[in-house]
Structures are given as C-alpha cells and as structure tokens.
Amino acid sequence: METTLQGVGVSHGVAIGEVRRMGTAVLEPPAKSVPAQEAPREQERARQAVEAVAADLLARGNLAGGEAQAVLEAQALMARDPELAADVNRRINVGSSAERAVYDAFASYRELLAGAGEYMAGRVADLDDVRNRIVARLLGVPMPGVPDSDEPYVLLARDLAPADTALLDPSLVLGFVTEEGGPTSHSAILARALGVPAVVALAGAVELAEGTVVAVDGSTGEVFVAPSAERRAELARRAEERRVALAAATGPGATSDGHKVPLLANIGGPGDLPAVLEAGAEGVGLFRTEFLFLDDAAAAPSKDKQIAAYREVLEAFPGGRVVVRVLDAGADKPLGFLTPADEPNPALGVRGLRSLLDHPEVLRTQLEALAEAARGLPVYLAVMAPMVADRQDAAAFAEACREAGLRAKFGAMVEIPSAALRARSILQEVEFLSLGTNDLAQYTFAADRQVGSVARLQDPWQPALLDLIALAAEAARAEGKSCGVCGEAASDPLLACVLTGLGVTSLSMGAAALAYVRAALAGHTLAQCERAAAAARAADSAADARRAARTVLSGE
Ligand SMILES: C=C(OP(=O)(O)O)C(=O)O
Ligand SMILES: [Mg+2]
Secondary structure, eight states, rough: OOOOEOOOOEOEEEEEEEEEEOOOOOOOOOOOOOGGHHHHHHHHHHHHHHEEEEEHHHHHHHHHOOOHHHHHHHHHHHHTTTTHHHHHHHHHTTTHHHHHHHHHHHHHHHHHHHSSSHHHTTTHHHHHHHHHHHHHHTTTTTBBBOOSSSSEEEEESSSSHHHHTTOOOOGGGEEOOOOOOOOTTHHHHHHHHTTOOOSSSSTTTTSSSSSSSEEEEEETEEEESSHHHHHHHHHHHHHHHHHHHHOOOOOOBBBBTTOBEEEEESSSSSSGGGHHTTTTTTTEEEEEEGGGGGTTSSSSOOHHHHHHHHHHHHHTTTTTTTEEEEEOOOBOOTTTTTTTTSSSGGGGSTTHHHHHHHSSHHHHHHHHHHOOOOOOOOOOEEEESSSSSHHHHHHHHHHHHHTTOEEESSEEOSSHHHHHHHHHHTTOOOOOEEEOOHHHHHHHTTOTTTTTGGGGGGOOOOOHHHHHOOOOOHHHHHHEEEEESSSSSGSHHHHHHHHHHTOOOOOEEHHHHHHHHHHHHTTOOHHHHHHHHHHHHOOSSHHHHHHHHHHHHHOO
C-alpha cells in the first residue's frame, strides 16, 4: 500500500525507481571475547572475507582500467598482505572475533603508514576503504560507498560527502533521498548539478529497505513509497506541466520590464559545462575549484593540471564572465594538503581563505595557473576568495592576486555575517561581492549545514538572512560595485525574485535551476520584486516570508 513521507525538496523534478542504499561508514565492531575452540572457525571467516574483498577489488580494476586499476590492484595487495593476515590470526588466538581482529590489525597497520612519509600517509584512505570492505562483509552489512548496480536507481543515504559522490555514475542515478542534510548540503548541491530530483532531511529514510520502489517529487519534498498507478500518472502530469512552463522562457535573465539580472552557473569542473551551456547560462558565477581536487586530496594539484581545467572552462564562455573561486578547503570540503586534521570545530577553524593565507604557495600556484589559463582568451575573468571575514582578509587576497600578475577582477565572498555588516569596508579592497548564502545561513544561525535536524535554520527565507543580503547589496550599490548571489538561495525561483528586489545584481545556480529562475524573473517587474522583498523582510519567520512574497508576486 502507498505511504507518503515528507522531507525537504531541494532539486526539482520527479523520479520513480528502486532505492539502493549508500553503505554507511563501518561501525567499530564490539570487542567481544570468542572462546578458544572457535578460533579456527573465526580465522577461516577472516581469511575468506579478505580473499573475497581482494578478488572483488581486482575484478573492479579490470573493468575500470587505467589509473583506477592501479589503485584497486594496490588495495587488493594491501588486503592480502601476509603480515596483516598473521596479525589477524594472532588477535583471534587471544580471543578476538574475526571482525574485531581485522579492525584492530588494520588500526596498527594504519599507524605505521600514517607515520611513513607523505606518500604513504596518502594511502591511509585506501587502507581504510579496504578495512571497511572486509569488516562490512564479516558483519553482513552493505559495502560502504556507492552501490554496485547496472540498473538506474534512487540513491538513498544518510548524507553524501563530496568524496563519496565523486564515484557516482550520473547515468544510473535517478534521484537522491537523504535522511540528513538541508537545502545547502552537498547532497542537495550535487543533485542540482546532476539535474536529478532530490529530497533531503527525510526522517526515517535509511530504514527504507533495499529495492523498495519510491516516487520522489523534488519540488514538493514528498516521497511516495510503493506509489499507486494513479499517483504515477499524477506525477507524470505534474512533470509535463513544468516542462511546458519552462520551455516558454528563453534568453538572458531579466524582469518583465527589462531590468537585467545575468543568470550564471555554479560548476565544479569542466564536466558540468555541457549541462550549463545547454541551459543557457550567461557565464559562470561560481567555479568551485576544490571539487577538481577531491580525488587526490593528499597532494596540492600541479599547476599544469590546474591550467588545463581552468582553460577548458574559460574557453566555453567567449565574451562572457567566469568567476573562479580559489580553493575553499575545510569543514564540509576537506583537502588533506590544506586542512588541519585536529581542529575541534572545523567550520570555525582554518578553512577557506584562512588556509590559503597559511599556505601562500598553494594560493600563488592557483592564481598563476589562472593567469596562464586566461592568457589570450576573450573572457572576463573574475577571481574571488571564500570565507572573507574583514577588510584585512580582503586586502591580503587582493595583494596575492596582484603579486601573481593576475589580470582579473578580484572579489570577496560574503559568507560570514561580519562581512555583510562591514561590506563597504571590504569593498575598499575588492571590486565585487558574491553572497555565499549557504555558509552565511550556517554562520548567522549557528546551524551546521550538514545536519538535517537544524534544516529549519538553514532555510534561506529566514528574514535575518534577507536582512544581511540587503546590507551587502546596499553597500555594493553605494560603492558602484556589483553584488551577486551564488549560494543555493539563487536557485529558488520565488526567492530569486526577492533577491532581485533586494538589489542583488546577478544570480548563480546549478544548471537545472536556470530555466525555472529565468521564467520566474520574466514573469515580474522590478517594482514587484522590490515589494516582495520588503514584504518578506517584514515577516518574522521563513514560512511567513515565503508566504508574503508569494502573495505579492502572485496577486498583482
Ligand atoms: C556558495 C557557497 O559556497 P559552498 O556552498 O561551496 O560553501 C555558499 O556557502 O553559499
Ligand atoms: Mg561557502
């Protein structure tokens, strides 16, 4: 029988399919004691699990070929290491269960690797993956990581980290459902980048059994479990209605009375270009460069690798604008070579621009790579720094850009309330602002963007967030400079009208949202957007702000 679950819809569209679960991180197996007479049986279980995992890794390597094959073969060698096997057997002889013995033996091997120089330390993540696979097999729980499936599926997870999703095959993912995460979590951002429907913060999601058929409506946040034939028909009708409305809006972003609001794209690398070009993006408003390097977070990316990736993006927008963000490492996007491992609270620690100022050579290499990539291309390059707190940060960034000989506009992201409050002083150092509303909401409401239970406070309609946006936009207007939004707030069509009314000068979003936002802007005048913005700011809650804006925009 059909049941309906309600979460938060974060990426439009409808998907119907079987759920496949993302294996969760392996729990530490309990340290129970196993009687001596069972030791041989436990040793055999351990041996078989190790062998099965090694064989599986080799088989995957054969399929993948290239660099991936070398990595998987090295992992299979780690699994079959005779020293490790001897250690596992020793631990079982003194009373460990097979899973606990594997867990502990890998822990001591891990310490050895971590202390054995930079290259070996970089293999720790591979070793952990091998351990997780063997322990998961012994415990009889799903393998960690992306599901193995040849059929398209709806991906179900507690939450998704950027590193998990690097391995997803987009052609197989129909949609996402996650138990954690809010509208600005990386699950949501990735879903929008892939253009697949997604629902996050769905309580009880991980209890859905593997293979359950669900229908996901990423616009309303509903997930229908075992949908009826009537439900499927209704969802197909809704999807068709949206498609028709979208097809009607084309061209550059503007209100119905011609106030221009360039519609730009958020990208993570050249792989996103076909979708954003197809969706008619007028440029790039946020190139999240750290996404290029998540697969090799142990070492700083080489200059040549960077130049190639940047050039590919810059070439795609002749005559257009491309805003590149320098590496934003830390908190939800850790990079081993930049992010301190032992911070008690990484979101409040050395992340974003702070870590680049601690590693000036990494910043210099990136800025020089950008200068080189842009040489001779007819593109308006802009470069911005994440997590700018004050004028001193902005000045340090601008100075680094000048030293690298970069001919581009330098800008600051407004992601920390202090930057919105003192936007005018920051604008003495840089030429534009870009509001990162995801982090700005996180820091304004002290609400971790990765935690589903505080998603209410991550809602970009919160009037306090709208006030900070208005402050930054007014400061930019007073200085005769631009102030865009590149956080996920820009991808909500109704909110995009409100942001325009607040004085924001461009909107940047994932490819899938561009048509929706274009259509919403084209349906309203600037004066209507301004009235909607005033009504939203006068409200006392996110829900009331949304209602007030909707009333203004639909009632005139
Ligand atoms: C655009 C933003 O940056 P990210 O989501 O990559 O932190 C933001 O914080 O709004
Ligand atoms: Mg941010």
